[in-house]
Amino acid sequence: MTTRTGTARSGDLQICFEEFGDPDDPAVLLIMGVGAQMVFWRTEFCEQIAAVGYRVIRFDNRDSGLSSKLHGVAAGGGPILWSLLRFFVGQAVPGCAYTLREMADDAAAVLDHLGLERAHIVGASMGGMIAQVFASEHADRTRSATIIMSSNNRAFLPPPGPRQLVALLKPPPRGATREQMIDVNLERATVIGSRSYPADPAVARQHAAEYFDRSYYPIGFARQFAAILGTGSLVGYDETIAAPTLVLHGSEDKLMRLTGAKAVAKAVRGARLVVVDGMAHDLPRPLWDQIVGELTAHFGHAAKRR
Template identity: 45%
Template sequence: MRANGIDVRYETVGDPGDPALLLIMGLGAQLTDWPDEFCAQLAARGFHLVRFDNRDAGLSTAFDSLGQPDTAAILRGDPATVPYLLSDMAADAAGLLKELGITRAHVVGASMGGMIAQQLTIDHPGLVASLCSIMSTTGDRTVGRPTPEAAAALMRPPATTREEILAGATATSRVIGSPAYPATDEWLQQRAAAKYDRSFRPRGTQRQYAAIIASPDRTAALGAVTAPTLVVHGEADPLIDVSGGRATAAAVPGAELLVIPGMGHDLPQALWPQIIDAIATNAARAGQ
């Protein structure tokens, strides 16, 4: 779909007659990072799901013409190489909904997707029926900070071969994944292989990361959010510390906070029923 001036690859799941629910994934992730089974279970709760590839990921438009950002300079406050901001990515999501004829949707975002979902709610409040921010943060750099080990995993030089991707997926998951709900190596490698075979854009991931660090703190703006809001965070998240989730919930009036013991920076299958129940309950608040 052509939306906000770019090509956005999307898929839908469920009955088009049900209320729309937009799923937004994180840094370097693709729409397929929302597992098919998770989507099917969420759709079965009465939602018409829309999942899509963010710009610079998956099969949506790449911004290679913008070159590579200087992240060190951006962190020092020099925006010269910033390719785009989270607000631009939120505008992509808003544009997709518009082109699909969806005037109002429940919005669920994970990690960077949670940041985009927050920005979408801030910039386009009329589009958002309810907001769910999972394992994310507000943009305040004093909260949601990674452990040194998780930061090192995030900043590891990108793999260049399929074999390196498969090995790296397992290693990274062991650092940032849920300690109480570890995934099997086989499952991790199957998903990593499918992701690599569909699209491999490490340079796009670097530009998305630049968008994260260049975008302003959303704390004050979140104070004006009126949509029913749910914040889900793993108590054991080493990549975005649980303080990021707590700060998000504190910033949004009336937000519900669900902190899950033993959950890290992933969506363990064992926790899907709990998370899906919470999403459905929050969405129901929009109709009250």
């Protein structure tokens, strides 16, 4: 399958992207989550979507992967407990390095670079939050929106499971070696991932090594997490989304609870909620056929509406 790589300019930043499939097919833009590189959308997953007639584009968010890093810029937001409490009641935390709005503009810059007026927007976790902002702020460029394992950060939603939150936010050991960091990332993936569909240990270690060798930049995670806190509740964005919207969530997700997905589906007019049995905060390979089927059916439905 044809694969093309490049970089798009978003202000002063360079956003690294990769695309699959026929350039003449309808575009699908995949947005990944906090601290996650575009390769978390596995190549075979992207090719599976492209094989049924879509031009699939994945990219590294700012501060991750091979995109520009904001070296020396503080994450901002103040003391973490104060920030989390403010966020829990739906208030944006001031003073963060950037917000999800700027990250949505980065996504738009990728489309600009490729000369694409519109695309199906698909986001996972924080990427799902960016997708909500994008579908609101760039409505004319959104063929459809899909929000996977995400939330709209409405006030007083149940918090993440403590074990999952600690696994996500626990800082890496000081002076950790490559092998130690691979072990840390494997442990994190196990804690937040799907117990019903555990990854093959050898494959999981291979992927963790790939992620580390491609880009290890933990401060980028901190700035991206601050961007979530700095944006606050997304309900106002959701209420203006006009594009056909699919909310896809795992029944076992304890990091981003199902209540968050239900909040998105309730706030976006006409949104459809699909709960994937046995899925947690990952995209297990045994579920790809179901997930890709839901995505492409949604894209097709959206095309008929326009």
